[in-house]
Amino acid sequence: MKIGKIVLVTILLGIVCMPVLAVSEKSDLDRPVEEMWKEKCEHGILQFSCDECRFELGTVKLLPDLIAGKGKPGLVATGKAGSRKVSESRAFTGEVKLSEGRTVHVAAPLPGLVRKVFVDIGSTVAEGAPLFELDCQDVAESKGDYLKKTAARDLAKASAEREATLFEKKISARVEVQEAQARLAAAEIEAANARGRLLRLGIPRAEIESLDPKIPDTMSGFLTVRAPQGGVVLERQISVGRRVEPGKDLILLSDLSEVWVWADLRENDLPSIFGRVNGGGGYTAEVRSPAGGKPYRGTLDVLSGTMNEQTRTVKARIVVPNPEGHLRPGMFVNVRVFLPGGGSAVAVPKAAVLADEGRTFVFVHKEGDYWVRRPVTLGRRLGDMVEVRSGLKPGQTIITDGSFLLKSDVLRRKMGAGCAD
Ligand SMILES: [Zn+2]
Incomplete structure (x- = not known):
């Protein structure tokens, strides 16, 4: 046949x-x-x-x-050399990790006894939500100190005013007014420092204003530690009744609406990925779970400075928006990184290209029923197509299929x- x-x-x-x-x-x-x-x-x-x-x-x-x-069968097919956007890509494997920019470790600001814990592993919290409450000696002392300092300030103020009045009535000397004002200035600084300390401990302004030695509750050492950002509680190493010290991470909180995927780049892929990383704008990347599902778009923006000597791979970071939280830290994923191919290229179907004595060529329409073979220089493979670097202009009619019959x-x-x- x-x-x-x-x-x-x-x-x-x-x-x-x-x-x-x-x-x-x-x-x-x-x-x-x-x-x-x-x-x-x-x-x-x-x-x-x-x-x-x-x-x-x-x-x-x-x-x-x-x-x-x-709708008409034929032995050969013709078409036009197309100009197409080139998007070259590379495939890698990677692992989902926390976005370090959106992860916080919460520690106790002061030594204290844990009174309450408001969250559990997996809890979603908003910024400012209470995480746990401590009873801290320091807080109680700082409150007392603040009240003492404000009382001293008030006294210094009254004294300065009295000296001023006495000076006006020529009862006391100017130097006594000046001394009283200096004492007032020092007392004001001390009161402001004591207030600043309470604020730094996380005591809200309203609570500071309502401190009253006659109301014991306001003088307690209770300190509520709040979420510095929204997110999901991933670790919780705190329980009621335990003593805690500053410096130890008690709660790990991460906003999983963005995750980082660390991909392993092969040594020979590195040259094509140097251009835009580490401040150069990054590359578009696609992340997929091997279990299937829709791909996630992200940006490969950072290339690690060191190579794993065993695997000969380099870690690259891909920042991936994860609004539904389906990408979970620890997951292994497939990554595809898209490389900018320098815009458009002339491309023809692979079947259009023939080779003869080491030269590659395609049949180009000349006129009427005449077709002439013309040399082409090939570039990248683009799926079923191949880039033609030289020898063809976009729009030229060529034999796209069946040309092998002609030779x-x-x-x-x-x-x-x-x-x-
Ligand atoms: Zn002849």
Whole structure:
């Protein structure tokens, strides 16, 4: 069946043999088409139109019946060399980790006894929500200290006012007024410091204003520690009744609406990923769970400075928005990083490209039923397409499929005798 078709092509095409070139002769691939189109053959006609000689110009005559059209089968298909956006990508594996920019370790600000714990592992908390309450000696002392200092300030103020009045009535000397004012200034600084300390301990302003030695509750050492940001409680190492000291992490809180994926980049992929990392804007990346589901878009923005000597890989960070929280720290994921390919490229289907004696070429439409093979330089593979770096312009009509029939060994052999004359 196939051979039958080929014979048919052979007959209809009239010629389809590739040149059997003498060593000294210049290949048709290296000659301008316009020059070849003016050439006359030994039969005294334009060579491209000669059924016996046009093969030497790498030219074929292809009758319209052989070309597939809309809803019409044919032995060859034609199309236009396309200009397409190039997006090259690389695949890696990676692991989901916490976003360190959105993770906090909460410790006790002071030594104390745990009175209450308001959250559990897995709790979602808003910024400012209470996490736990301590009873701290320091807080009680600081409150007392603050009240003492404010009382001293008030006394100094009254004293300064009294001295001022006495001076006006010429009862006391100016120096006594000045001394009273200096004492007031010092007392004001001490009161402000004591208040600042309470604020730093996290005592709200309203609570400070309402401190009253006659109301014992206001003088307690109770200190509520609040969430410095919203997030999910991932670790909780605190229980009621235990003594805690500053410096030990009691609660790990992370906002999982963003996670970091650390991908392992192979050594030989690094050169193509240096350009935009570590401050260069990053690369678009796609993260997928091997279990399936929709991909997550993120940005690869940081490349680690060191290489794992065993695996010969380098860690790269991908920041991934995770609004539904489906990506969980510890998950292994597949990562695809998209590389900018420098805009658009001329691309043709792989099947359009043929090779002969180390040269690659495609059949380009010249005019009417005539098609001429033209050399092309190939670039990247783009799925089923291949980039043509030179030799074709976007929009040129080419044989996209079935072109192998035009150069097949069978045809060459069949036509060989005729062509060799
Ligand atoms: Zn001829």
